[in-house]
Amino acid sequence: MISVIKKRAESLLIPSQVCEYVKRKRKVILNQTQKRTTTSPEETRALARELGEGLAPGAVVALYGDLGAGKTCFVQGLAGAYGVHEPVTSPTFTLINEYDGGPRFFHVDLYRVSSPEEAVGFGLEETMNGDGITAIEWAERAETILPPHTLRVRLLHDVAEDVRVVCIEPGVSA
Numbered sequence: 001m002i003s004v005i006k007k008r009a010e011s012l013l014i015p016s017q018v019c020e021y022v023k024r025k026r027k028v029i030l031n032q033t034q035k036r037t038t039t040s041p042e043e044t045r046a047l048a049r050e051l052g053e054g055l056a057p058g059a060v061v062a063l064y065g066d067l068g069a070g071k072t073c074f075v076q077g078l079a080g081a082y083g084v085h086e087p088v089t090s091p092t093f094t095l096i097n098e099y100d101g102g103p104r105f106f107h108v109d110l111y112r113v114s115s116p117e118e119a120v121g122f123g124l125e126e127t128m129n130g131d132g133i134t135a136i137e138w139a140e141r142a143e144t145i146l147p148p149h150t151l152r153v154r155l156l157h158d159v160a161e162d163v164r165v166v167c168i169e170p171g172v173s174a
């Protein structure tokens with residue numbers, strides 16, 4: 001029903017208004033929860049890059065989703081927004097990878113971490129409290145130490161192979 005109403009609204013708009021409407025629909029608005037669907041890894045990276053371009057220094061992006069949901073793919077897009085050109089892969093033997101971008105860009109993967117205390121031991125709190133950008137895969141493993149301004153991104157496999165539903169929830173600003 002909602003999509004029918006939206007379609008009607010679109011058909012009533014004149015072309016320049018249509019462009020504006022599409023632009024508004026595409027923009028990642030950082031102060032409200034949004035749900036997007038992507039149909040390829042490239043689309044997920046593009047969405048993440050769009051989000052990354054609006055983040056402030058010190059931003060923390062917590063990523064949730066099953067194995068293969070697209071968390072690393074999302075981090076690659078975010079990193080692209082900060083001028084990181086080297087390949088971004090999950091930190092395996094370390095917990096945190098640091099990239100030299102515009103601001104410092106940290107890619108954290110907590111898959112092998114069993115408690116927030118362990119993540120603290122690796123320096124996660126210092127990283128999150130600095131003025132770089134911190135993206136954290138398997139963020140639920142350190143849920144209790146995430147700062148209030150953490151932006152949460154939840155990736156869900158849809159029924160179709162390459163489709164992902166991406167929910168972006170803003171944090172609470174100070």
Ligand SMILES: Nc1ncnc2c1ncn2[C@@H]1O[C@H](COP(=O)(O)OP(=O)(O)OP(=O)(O)O)[C@@H](O)[C@H]1O
Nearest residue numbers: 038039040041044067068069070071072073162164
């Ligand atoms: N729409 C999509 N968005 C993101 N990835 C997709 C999409 N469609 C297919 N894929 C594929 O899904 C896989 C996602 O892998 P990725 O490493 O990003 O997942 P992950 O959530 O980081 O997994 P892990 O928990 O193992 O770290 C890649 O092989 C990618 O090509």
Ligand SMILES: [Mg+2]
Nearest residue numbers: 071072090137
């Ligand atoms: Mg990953």
